Amino acid sequence: MTATTAPQATWLLYRRDLVLAFRHWDQVLQPVVFFAMITTLFPLAFDPDLGALREIAGGVLWVAALLAALLGLEFLFRADHADGALEQLLLSGQPLSLLALAKGFAHWTICGLPLVLVSPLVAIALGVPTEALCTVALSIALGTGILSAIGAIGAALTLGLRRGSMLLSLLVLPLAMPALIFGARAIDLAIHGDSARGPLLLLAAMLVLALTLAPLAIAAALRISAE
Amino acid sequence: MNWTWLHKFASPPHAYRLAGRLAPWFGWPAFLLIVVGLYGGLVLAPPDYLQGDGFRIVYVHAPSAWMSMFVYGTMAVAAAIGLVWRIKLAHAVAAAAAPVGAWFTFAALATGALWGQPMWGTWWVWDARLTSELILLFLYLGFIALRSSIEDRDRADRAGAVLAIVGVVNLPIIHYSVYWWNTLHQPSTLTRFGKPTMAGEMLWPLLMMLLAFTLYFAAVLMVRLRAEILRRERNASWLKAELGR
Numbered sequence: 103m104t105a106t107t108a109p110q111a112t113w114l115l116y117r118r119d120l121v122l123a124f125r126h127w128d129q130v131l132q133p134v135v136f137f138a139m140i141t142t143l144f145p146l147a148f149d150p151d152l153g154a155l156r157e158i159a160g161g162v163l164w165v166a167a168l169l170a171a172l173l174g175l176e177f178l179f180r181a182d183h184a185d186g187a188l189e190q191l192l193l194s195g196q197p198l199s200l201l202a203l204a205k206g207f208a209h210w211t212i213c214g215l216p217l218v219l220v221s222p223l224v225a226i227a228l229g230v231p232t233e234a235l236c237t238v239a240l241s242i243a244l245g246t247g248i249l250s251a252i253g254a255i256g257a258a259l260t261l262g263l264r265r266g267s268m269l270l271s272l273l274v275l276p277l278a279m280p281a282l283i284f285g286a287r288a289i290d291l292a293i294h295g296d297s298a299r300g301p302l303l304l305l306a307a308m309l310v311l312a313l314t315l316a317p318l319a320i321a322a323a324l325r326i327s328a329e
Numbered sequence: 330m331n332w333t334w335l336h337k338f339a340s341p342p343h344a345y346r347l348a349g350r351l352a353p354w355f356g357w358p359a360f361l362l363i364v365v366g367l368y369g370g371l372v373l374a375p376p377d378y379l380q381g382d383g384f385r386i387v388y389v390h391a392p393s394a395w396m397s398m399f400v401y402g403t404m405a406v407a408a409a410i411g412l413v414w415r416i417k418l419a420h421a422v423a424a425a426a427a428p429v430g431a432w433f434t435f436a437a438l439a440t441g442a443l444w445g446q447p448m449w450g451t452w453w454v455w456d457a458r459l460t461s462e463l464i465l466l467f468l469y470l471g472f473i474a475l476r477s478s479i480e481d482r483d484r485a486d487r488a489g490a491v492l493a494i495v496g497v498v499n500l501p502i503i504h505y506s507v508y509w510w511n512t513l514h515q516p517s518t519l520t521r522f523g524k525p526t527m528a529g530e531m532l533w534p535l536l537m538m539l540l541a542f543t544l545y546f547a548a549v550l551m552v553r554l555r556a557e558i559l560r561r562e563r564n565a566s567w568l569k570a571e572l573g574r
Contacts, residue, residue: 255492255495259488259491259492263479264478265478266478269475269478272470272471272474273471273475273492275467276464276467276468277468277499277503279464279503279506279507280502280503280506280507283506283509284506287510304506308502311502315498319494319495322412322491323491326484326487326491327484327488329484
């Protein structure tokens, strides 16, 4: 029997998480429904006029995406922690930061990617012109990626705590604010027909930084929490 | 490298006594500097030609804002030391520093609002400095909340340490993105506040207050560290001997 290499282990863990998630189709859809619902609140609370909605569309889309992605984070490590799979991952001898990256990426695929796919539709409902839809999807894709990376640190730190979900939001939201600033700005620029290249590049840089450093922090946090 | 000197500092009895001995050495100079600095700032310094007497709140506001960042730095360094060398005392330092830092941040926000009322005409403006201070306050509150939610002390220490380090890596990103965001939305707020273009008789009380606040923090940290050590070591035999003296 040959030993499993680190990339193999990473891939296996990623696939396992996807298989487990898609056994419960309806749960995958929950963040998407939540996202659509939050964006529905704004026309009801403000002004149903598309011209007025267009002015706040970037912010609305981003706040809704942040909250929807935050919702799923709590469950990122919970089941593995409860059934002991997390201990097995810690003891597997594989680099834990890579495994953490696999878990984070799986979370993004399950929770972030559906938001990305549905965001152009929601954007149209908020009066965003069709030329800007590409920027909307790209901005939400980069942003949910950053949130999955940073949020996984929070999820690992609050693992198994009472009232962990409230705490998780307290820890993660301040760290996600820079992404919100650039992401919402990119959509705003695109809506007004300007180039959103600058904020998008900065957002991409943040994602690269988060992907580089967050796995180390997630691994450290998991070791602390699983003891 | 030889780290035994560090471990001597890290032993709770030694640290407990050292902190007790150091506290007055930080506290009294802080008190004297605050008295002299406030007299210089509130009485001797001339009123600002634009802001009148309103500018004088800078003598509390700027040192508080400086301390809010300095304390977070101290906390993160202590947390990192605790995490790397597994020194429990360093975690105790981080735990003792966090609420002080949060209060300094709150003081900076409150004095900023008080200054904003006459200068900007409103209590709150989404100014870059105020906004990044507010986010810093959230980071402090998150650190405190995480620590208090974890029952096991060792886990609380180390989880808090990871969070403090993540926070300190993020702080520059938050700071600069908030500035970028702010210049975008309001290009010209009054930003000549606290720049080194101040006149000498306005500047020296400010520098004195900066030093005074730093020393005050050191003194409070020593006292709080002693309390933290008492809490952690309440069953230790050295403590019974120490207190039974």
